[in-house]
Amino acid sequence: MLKKFFLAVVLQILFVSSNVTAEPNIVEMPLPFSDYRDELTRQYTMNHYGFSTSTIDPRAVVVHWTAGSTWESAYNIFYDDLLWDGEVNVSSQFIVDRDGTIYRLMPETKLARHAIGYNWCAIGIENVGGVNGVEDLTAEQLQANIELIRYLHEKYPTIEYVFGHYQQVEARASGLYIELVPDYFAGKPDPGPIFMQALQDELSADGLKFFPA
Numbered sequence: 001m002l003k004k005f006f007l008a009v010v011l012q013i014l015f016v017s018s019n020v021t022a023e024p025n026i027v028e029m030p031l032p033f034s035d036y037r038d039e040l041t042r043q044y045t046m047n048h049y050g051f052s053t054s055t056i057d058p059r060a061v062v063v064h065w066t067a068g069s070t071w072e073s074a075y076n077i078f079y080d081d082l083l084w085d086g087e088v089n090v091s092s093q094f095i096v097d098r099d100g101t102i103y104r105l106m107p108e109t110k111l112a113r114h115a116i117g118y119n120w121c122a123i124g125i126e127n128v129g130g131v132n133g134v135e136d137l138t139a140e141q142l143q144a145n146i147e148l149i150r151y152l153h154e155k156y157p158t159i160e161y162v163f164g165h166y167q168q169v170e171a172r173a174s175g176l177y178i179e180l181v182p183d184y185f186a187g188k189p190d191p192g193p194i195f196m197q198a199l200q201d202e203l204s205a206d207g208l209k210f211f212p213a
């Protein structure tokens, strides 16, 4: 009887571990997140969402492109605490370089300002490229995004939606959009329908929800 029980436990462990997606190779490149930036983040969430927080329980992944040609140029834009508008600077939890290298800039559950209306619940993935609006993201970036999103979905089963920044209006159907400041909106083209369709083709079988590319 006991033997049978242990066998069942061992089989369970083997079964579960074989189903877990390994963490993709991620290079740690943390932004210096000062207490001041944390306070600015809390002010931002109070102004825009009506509650004060600097952390998230991830419910969505928003995919972007940087409109720049190097990961360093995006990193440098994200570096300072303050943006020109007097609120916390923009940032993203991840940047994926053109060769598929994944950089983690912030803890996944730290709030990043990357998508109006969704920052309180969305992890951001920036992809280097899209200069002048050209849909030029690479096959390596696609593969890295697939692995990264799969890994995040397993780690945070609360993640339900994946959408591109350009789909921010359609994504309001998710019920996740919150914005208290009237007319606070900026239209976005990133990362384009080709990339989002390719992500959807690979990931919708994982139970993640997409919007028409």
Ligand SMILES: [Zn+2]
Pocket (backbone or CB within 6 Å): 063, 064, 065, 114, 165, 188, 190
């Ligand atoms: Zn974007």
